[in-house]
Amino acid sequence: MSLATLRVSEFIDELSSSSPAPGGGSVAALSACLGTALTAMVCRLTIGKKKYTDVEQEMKDTEGKAIDLQKKQLELMDRDTDAFNAVMGAFGMPKETEDQKKLRHEAIQNATRQATLVPLEVIERWRAAISLADTVARKGNANARSDAGVSALLISAAAEAAFYNILINLGSLTDAPFVSSTRTDAERLMADVKKQASSIREHVLESIQG
Amino acid sequence: MSLATLRVSEFIDELSSSSPAPGGGSVAALSACLGTALTAMVCRLTIGKKKYTDVEQEMKDTEGKAIDLQKKQLELMDRDTDAFNAVMGAFGMPKETEDQKKLRHEAIQNATRQATLVPLEVIERWRAAISLADTVARKGNANARSDAGVSALLISAAAEAAFYNILINLGSLTDAPFVSSTRTDAERLMADVKKQASSIREHVLESIQG
Numbered sequence: 001m002s003l004a005t006l007r008v009s010e011f012i013d014e015l016s017s018s019s020p021a022p023g024g025g026s027v028a029a030l031s032a033c034l035g036t037a038l039t040a041m042v043c044r045l046t047i048g049k050k051k052y053t054d055v056e057q058e059m060k061d062t063e064g065k066a067i068d069l070q071k072k073q074l075e076l077m078d079r080d081t082d083a084f085n086a087v088m089g090a091f092g093m094p095k096e097t098e099d100q101k102k103l104r105h106e107a108i109q110n111a112t113r114q115a116t117l118v119p120l121e122v123i124e125r126w127r128a129a130i131s132l133a134d135t136v137a138r139k140g141n142a143n144a145r146s147d148a149g150v151s152a153l154l155i156s157a158a159a160e161a162a163f164y165n166i167l168i169n170l171g172s173l174t175d176a177p178f179v180s181s182t183r184t185d186a187e188r189l190m191a192d193v194k195k196q197a198s199s200i201r202e203h204v205l206e207s208i209q210g
Numbered sequence: 211m212s213l214a215t216l217r218v219s220e221f222i223d224e225l226s227s228s229s230p231a232p233g234g235g236s237v238a239a240l241s242a243c244l245g246t247a248l249t250a251m252v253c254r255l256t257i258g259k260k261k262y263t264d265v266e267q268e269m270k271d272t273e274g275k276a277i278d279l280q281k282k283q284l285e286l287m288d289r290d291t292d293a294f295n296a297v298m299g300a301f302g303m304p305k306e307t308e309d310q311k312k313l314r315h316e317a318i319q320n321a322t323r324q325a326t327l328v329p330l331e332v333i334e335r336w337r338a339a340i341s342l343a344d345t346v347a348r349k350g351n352a353n354a355r356s357d358a359g360v361s362a363l364l365i366s367a368a369a370e371a372a373f374y375n376i377l378i379n380l381g382s383l384t385d386a387p388f389v390s391s392t393r394t395d396a397e398r399l400m401a402d403v404k405k406q407a408s409s410i411r412e413h414v415l416e417s418i419q420g
Contacts, residue, residue: 015247024360031241146374150234157363164356
């Protein structure tokens with residue numbers, strides 16, 4: 001079952017249930033999908049407007065990229081849930097004999113590594129998405145400036161949520177070189193996203209306060 | 211039609227359409243509803259656990275309050291869309307004669323005032339919601355700490371989105387005392403939310419990095 005086929009109200013009920021999935025990672029991804037859809041909306045509110053003919057082609061390109069990213073992220077939302085469930089499944093493996101313990105440990109390590117790589121891919125895509133939000137915040141229809149700002153806020157929050165998941169998962173991995181390189185990658189991506197988000201936020205606040 | 215009855219994928223399509231509503235305000239509200247549902251989830255992951263009997267009652271209370279706030283905010287999401295549509299409707303009124311112009315001006319002012327008060331109510335509720343996220347981030351099941359963090363991120367983003375909408379609407383209102391007092395209220399609430407969100411974020415980051 002894809003989470004995207006649930007009704008909004010059902011999704012919320014499913015979420016607040018005592019089952020740990022879907023959890024923070026999926027919710028943040030959904031929020032940023034909504035944020036990216038807002039970027040696409042701002043493009044559509046700009047395309048065809050006389051005042052914005054100069055940026056018409058850029059808005060069309062941005063719209064296409066936003067829709068594409070949003071679709072890919074919806075898939076990642078399900079993959080994040082699957083990866084989390086796989087970790088839970090590995091923890092549930094039998095641990096009576098030494099062999100079982102070894103198999104279980106390996107299964108947990110593999111599933112956790114996967115559950116780390118999915119949110120890393122998520123941040124990377126959100127970095128691309130926030131660049132699109134930046135484009136519409138600066139060049140899109142000025143009447144929709146705050147929508148561009150909200151888009152950036154949600155994408156940045158989602159990237160940070162993915163960052164939390166990476167940190168947590170790294171904490172239970174024993175492969176030191178993997179931990180170190182993944183951490184460096186995640187911190188670099190996160191810093192990029194935050195920098196862009198705060199620049200968009202300043203621009204939007206200045207702009208809507210005239 | 212309530213936005214909450216749409217499927218997640220339909221909501222996203224509706225959003226990215228060239229119609230300006232639903233827009234940033236509604237999306238941010240939905241995201242924070244999801245965030246508040248996460249707070250409720252952390253409560254449910256804490257209640258009944260031996261390690262957390264000390265906070266059992268507090269978690270039950272927090273869960274009830276979170277579910278309540280989340281439901282109220284879903285309603286506000288629709289009210290925000292309605293308020294925005296009312297402003298658009300007022301702008302569409304005839305403006306041929308002096309009488310029509312006067313009526314139209316008054317209708318725009320009234321609708322915009324309403325479209326300012328809805329997001330102010332939204333921030334106030336999100337301030338309450340972020341206090342609940344704070345409770346679960348500090349006292350809830352430690353395995354769900356990052357979920358509490360994501361909850362706070364989304365709620366804070368939603369409050370900021372409502373803040374943008376307030377600023378924009380205040381820009382087109384002529385009633386100076388209303389503008390001034392609403393702005394002061396909004397800034398105070400927003401500062402509260404940001405302070406709490408950054409304290410939760412620090413706590414969560416410290417906590418998940420061991």
